[in-house]
Amino acid sequence: MSSKAIAVWADVCSHLKTRINADVYARWIDIIEAVDIEEDTLVLGVSNDFYQLWLEQNYLSYIRDACRIVAGREMQIRFTVKAPKAARSEPRPESPKSAAKNENGAPHRARGQSGQKKIESTLDSRYVFESFVIGPSNRFAHASSMAVAQAPGRAYNPLFIYGGAGLGKTHLVQAIGHYALTQSPLNVCYLSCESLMNDYVDSLQKQSLIQFRKKYRSTDFLLIDDVHFLSNKGALQEEFFHTFNDLHLSRKQMVMTSDRPPNEISGLAERLVSRFEWGQVTYILPPDYETRLAILKSKQKAMNISLPQDVLELLATSIKSNIRSLEGALTRVTGYAAHMHAPLTLDLVESLLRDLLDKNVQPHMTVEGIQRSVAAFFDVRMADMTSKCRTQNVALPRQVAMYMCRTMTSSSLPEIGAAFGKTHATVLYSFRSVHDRIGRDSQFKQMIARIEKKIESAK
Ligand code: ADP
Ligand code: MG
Numbered sequence: 001m002s003s004k005a006i007a008v009w010a011d012v013c014s015h016l017k018t019r020i021n022a023d024v025y026a027r028w029i030d031i032i033e034a035v036d037i038e039e040d041t042l043v044l045g046v047s048n049d050f051y052q053l054w055l056e057q058n059y060l061s062y063i064r065d066a067c068r069i070v071a072g073r074e075m076q077i078r079f080t081v082k083a084p085k086a087a088r089s090e091p092r093p094e095s096p097k098s099a100a101k102n103e104n105g106a107p108h109r110a111r112g113q114s115g116q117k118k119i120e121s122t123l124d125s126r127y128v129f130e131s132f133v134i135g136p137s138n139r140f141a142h143a144s145s146m147a148v149a150q151a152p153g154r155a156y157n158p159l160f161i162y163g164g165a166g167l168g169k170t171h172l173v174q175a176i177g178h179y180a181l182t183q184s185p186l187n188v189c190y191l192s193c194e195s196l197m198n199d200y201v202d203s204l205q206k207q208s209l210i211q212f213r214k215k216y217r218s219t220d221f222l223l224i225d226d227v228h229f230l231s232n233k234g235a236l237q238e239e240f241f242h243t244f245n246d247l248h249l250s251r252k253q254m255v256m257t258s259d260r261p262p263n264e265i266s267g268l269a270e271r272l273v274s275r276f277e278w279g280q281v282t283y284i285l286p287p288d289y290e291t292r293l294a295i296l297k298s299k300q301k302a303m304n305i306s307l308p309q310d311v312l313e314l315l316a317t318s319i320k321s322n323i324r325s326l327e328g329a330l331t332r333v334t335g336y337a338a339h340m341h342a343p344l345t346l347d348l349v350e351s352l353l354r355d356l357l358d359k360n361v362q363p364h365m366t367v368e369g370i371q372r373s374v375a376a377f378f379d380v381r382m383a384d385m386t387s388k389c390r391t392q393n394v395a396l397p398r399q400v401a402m403y404m405c406r407t408m409t410s411s412s413l414p415e416i417g418a419a420f421g422k423t424h425a426t427v428l429y430s431f432r433s434v435h436d437r438i439g440r441d442s443q444f445k446q447m448i449a450r451i452e453k454k455i456e457s458a459k
Pocket of ligand 2: 169170171225226
């Protein structure tokens with residue numbers, strides 16, 4: 001270790017402390033050791049390659065900037081792994097087959113095994129199947145969830161649920177957990193992918209990777225929320241891959257949620273993409289008007305309140321794409337009414353919720369505008385958008401237009417269906433087939449992107 005490197009690094013650290021929040025500093029910077037300065041390169045030591053990768057991907061530019069300021073010149077940074085002996089002696093993740101046994105050759109997922117850390121399940125008591133309102137937008141995801149809850153490891157494994165923010169993924173995955181717990185004394189583990197990451201990092205720091213592995217591989221039911229968080233986290237993906245294989249091999253149920261389908265998570269290893277697609281991939285769409293209204297009614301019942309029907313309808317009409325916002329609006333309106341003892345008029349509700357309403361409505365993006373742009377793109381007549389003709393040169397533009405309406409407006413499935421002279425089921429079918437094709441056909445995907453631009457510019 002060179003004393004010059006130590007001195008420079010101490011100054012860099014003082015500078016970094018003022019730039020990076022304390023938690024991040026403690027977790028990612030404080031663990032670095034200065035090793036050497038070789039000409040223009042500061043060599044820094046970390047205890048394993050995961051740290052190296054993480055620092056290179058996330059903090060290198062901060063460190064380089066701080067170095068430039070402290071040293072008064074451009075410096076390169078190089079990391080080197082200086083593993084303490086104990087960490088080096090830990091085995092790499094085992095192969096799926098050998099991972100099914102512990103050191104004594106016994107399956108290590110037997111419940112109540114001595115010395116095994118119990119997994120904390122943090123399930124929210126409100127997120128149960130009974131309080132989940134079913135509609136066309138989530139019927140498929142709900143049915144698949146029920147199937148795995150009732151027959152863990154036998155229906156689909158894994159179950160992968162994707163959908164936009166605030167559409168009920170966490171609610172559903174936790175409902176599965178609650179249900180499973182009422183059926184049999186299973187070892188159910190629910191956690192967000194971010195918590196899994198934190199646990200993993202802690203286990204690296206405490207050199208307790210073996211316990212980490214045992215803990216997750218001994219679950220009967222592993223529910224991981226928001227796995228898009230795995231994006232570009234190579235070491236965690238590697239760990240998760242082996243856990244996945246192990247649990248899958250022993251028919252333990254896994255459920256994952258994500259904000260997008262597996263093949264659209266950037267920086268996710270191909271072998272994980274394919275494993276996530278092994279079982280059932282299902283999605284939740286933004287709810288239609290009727291479902292939004294039903295959710296509001298169900299929530300107000302749970303909150304033991306009663307708002308006038310026209311207020312509920314105004315909320316359901318105005319807030320379309322996020323159920324969390326819908327709930328937020330309901331709470332805000334109720335709170336106001338309770339404190340002010342004022343009758344709730346529609347004008348009052350509108351002014352109370354202006355910020356929420358504005359964000360959710362895109363007044364210029366209309367179904368008709370989309371139909372017009374898509375027809376122009378494919379060089380078909382506007383009338384073909386609503387015709388019954390099924391030939392491919394008309395059917396494809398129509399499907400694409402329905403897909404665009406679903407993704408670019410907040411109109412409900414029945415509303416879109418009506419604009420095309422079709423049922424909501426046809427719209428859903430079109431959405432799925434276009435969506436699936438985007439996933440497997442890169443040229444088609446590019447075409448869709450061009451159409452999107454055209455629609456945007458015509459707005
Ligand atoms: P996500 O995980 O997809 O971001 P959440 O599961 O956290 O969304 O849902 C946001 C809020 O909306 C939660 O309070 C949840 O209870 C509620 N919610 C979502 N979908 C439904 C539904 N179908 N029925 C009842 N409540 C729902
Ligand atoms: Mg969630």
